[in-house]
Amino acid sequence: DGGITQSPKYLFRKEGQNVTLSCEQNLNHDAMYWYRQDPGQGLRLIYYSQIVNDFQKGDIAEGYSVSREKKESFPLTVTSAQKNPTAFYLCASSFAGDRGEKLFFGSGTQLSVL
Amino acid sequence: AQKVTQAQTEISVVEKEDVTLDCVYETRDTTYYLFWYKQPPSGELVFLIRRNSFDEQNEISGRYSWNFQKSTSSFNFTITASQVVDSAVYFCALSEAGNDMRFGAGTRLTVKP
Numbered sequence: 001d002g003g004i005t006q007s008p009k010y011l012f013r014k015e016g017q018n019v020t021l022s023c024e025q026n027l028n029h030d031a032m033y034w035y036r037q038d039p040g041q042g043l044r045l046i047y048y049s050q051i052v053n054d055f056q057k058g059d060i061a062e063g064y065s066v067s068r069e070k071k072e073s074f075p076l077t078v079t080s081a082q083k084n085p086t087a088f089y090l091c092a093s094s095f096a097g098d099r100g101e102k103l104f105f106g107s108g109t110q111l112s113v114l
Numbered sequence: 115a116q117k118v119t120q121a122q123t124e125i126s127v128v129e130k131e132d133v134t135l136d137c138v139y140e141t142r143d144t145t146y147y148l149f150w151y152k153q154p155p156s157g158e159l160v161f162l163i164r165r166n167s168f169d170e171q172n173e174i175s176g177r178y179s180w181n182f183q184k185s186t187s188s189f190n191f192t193i194t195a196s197q198v199v200d201s202a203v204y205f206c207a208l209s210e211a212g213n214d215m216r217f218g219a220g221t222r223l224t225v226k227p
Contacts, residue, residue: 003159033214040123042139042219058214088157100166101148105159 002027006091012114013078021109023091030096032074033095033103037088044091045068049074052094056078074104078111086113117141118208120218127196128226135191135221136204143167148182148189149207149215159205165189196225 003026012027012087013019025032031050035043045058049068063082068074074093088110117140127133133192139148150162163173165182173180193200203222209215 032129035217038217042120043217045216048214090157090159092159100164100211102149102161102164103151103159103215104161105151108157 003107004091004093004104006089006109008109009107011109011111012109014114016080017054018077018079019111021078021089021091021111023074023076023106024072025074025091025093025104026072027093027104028071028094029104030071031094031101032068033092033094034058034064034066034074034076035092036091037108043090046076082102085111085112115135118216118218120206120221122221123219123222124222126224126226128137129198130195130227132192132194133223135204135206135223136216137189137191139189139206139208141208141210142201144212146211147210147211149209150180150189150191151207151217153176153203153204153205153220155202162191178187193223196223198227200226201225 008020024036026096027075037043039105042062046064048067049055055068065077088108090108092104094101098114119138146167149167151159153159170182179192181190201224203220205220206218207215
């Protein structure tokens with residue numbers, strides 16, 4: 001079955017540590033996105049990519065980094081510069097993101113700070 | 115800049131009641147798309163509907179219906195005869211042509227038996 005796989009489901013970060021969240025899709029989608037969800041704040045866009053080897057910052061990119069070396073994969077690294085990383089992270093994908101295409105979401109990663 | 119407002123943070127109803135979730139949006143574009151997503155306790159957002167700015171026809175899908183009014187910049191969602199399985203967080207979202215998607219803060223709906 002086609003879909004989006006996020007791993008791990010739960011992740012713990014120590015002070016000063018970088019951690020990477022995985023996102024893989026087999027839907028043959030061109031565009032991929034990372035959102036952060038905090039209670040009562042909805043989803044906020046971190047980064048998005050509409051094509052391999054290219055990506056753009058969203059509203060809250062500081063303290064995060066991404067790469068898009070393959071069409072299927074869009075990993076997110078939460079760096080030590082992100083001082084408040086505890087949140088639920090959602091990865092999404094869609095067909096070319098310039099025509100109001102609907103997003104398909106993964107099941108999310110809950111990141112917590114130890 | 116595009117913006118989506120869901121003023122209702124939480125709603126609680128008893129099973130079989132009708133409930134309407136409000137969504138108000140702001141955009142300067144004439145071409146845009148509106149969405150509703152459902153987030154059950156499992157966490158994964160599920161797509162419910164997409165409307166483009168040129169189609170103001172209301173839509174009904176089973177117990178779900180959507181009312182799109184450009185005059186008031188609203189895209190409200192009504193669940194008729196609610197059921198316990200409808201309990202979830204519902205998000206309204208806006209996408210302008212050539213842009214990424216922006217979400218409202220969400221409305222948590224609890225349907226009690």
